Amino acid sequence: MPGRSPRLARRRHETRVRLLHAAFELVAEKGMDGVTISQITDAADVGFGSFYNHFDSKEGIFAALVDWLFEEFANTLDRLANGLADPAEVIAVSVRHTLLRACREPVWGQLLVREGLSARALSGGLGQRLLRDTEKGIAEKRFVVADKLMCAISVIGTVLAGVAAELELPTSSRRAVLTRKNLPSKAEKFAESTAAIVLQTFGLARFEAEKIARRPLPAAPGTQPLEMA
Template sequence: MPDVPRPRAGRTQTVKASIASHEPLAGRSPRLARRRHETRVRLLDAAFGLVAEKGIDGVTISQITDAADVGFGSFYNHFESKERIFAALVDWLFEEFANTLDRLSRGLADPAEVIAVSVRHTLLRACREPVWGQLLIREGLSARALSRGLGQRLLRDTKRGIAEKRFMIADELMCVISVIGTVLAGIAAELDLATSSRRAVRTRKILRSKAEKFAESTAAIVLQAFGLAGLEAEKIACRPLPAAPQEVTA
């Protein structure tokens, strides 16, 4: 089952879980640490909601603090600038998704299928959550994205495939960059198709079917870049997707 958008309340719960480990607690009372943590969560959640509505360039710090019900000056206790909160937001979004991909591919013995599942879920999520897809296009080849989260997972899975002699490539880093470029181009094409369709609402099921087929085709192209033969790549790319893990609710 492909990724589906989560309601805002569920997203806030996920933010709390994902940034908890990054919030230093030493030297603070438990109550102060908890209040600081909750404020940071509200700011990040508000930023994501506003980005979804207005785009990154259309959001101001005052809009973020108003939406989070946080004093304007309190913003700077957590982030130095608008750019820093967006960087933290991007880190959270892609680290969260990278963890989701790890759970989805857990138990898959074939490194090629791991790559195919990751590519397909990435394209399908971008299609269902255009803001997320736009952020990935913007940040996908940045130094931050390549050095952590999705970039490091892809490099890890590539090395695994090479070690198991499943992938035949000359330069693993250049292959990873090429694969990311292919996926980002695919996302851009899908988002353009979805936004340019005047009958997008009435043809949602058709667009979803096309997105799934496109995700499979993109995954097959990626696998061929890793050295698999075309027919085998297409077969692996069309295997049923692992079911998305159920979220734990409080």
């Protein structure tokens, strides 16, 4: 009947979004290994059997959640870098915002550490944007890189190590999260230092890398709701 299919599609989409929201909240509370499908469906107020209309397993919903989180963040970085002419500043801004978001949202940071060097992360979202920005810097003779892929992997490894250091590796407690929020200047300086190290990987001299890493940071726009998953 006319209008029936769009309405069903909308309901299906809304159910999928509720499941993803519930999964993220449970992961934030319990960690991935401590969450079950029944807990996700209960939190989302969705029938257990309906889960399999959207995802084939617990691993499937976590993969979809990770894909959305990092694709959304990659789009945020593109918006932040829009209008920046210097490829080095684009890289610095991206690195700094990544570290700062991990500091503000420890669960997001833990997911990034877990997935950052996976084939999925490297082939889409953040990984592809890093390669794109690397190629642009090379083409403009701003970067001196012998192997762009190995350079990108090295950069990702540096950023992930920085995130892990900020999170102190174990799952953060609520007290640790509050403490981290009370020390923004420390997190900002750490993000600047990491960005400077990354820029040196691209061939910039230390003094110039540190100067670029300390430039005013574009404010992050509001996070988009979980509607694109």
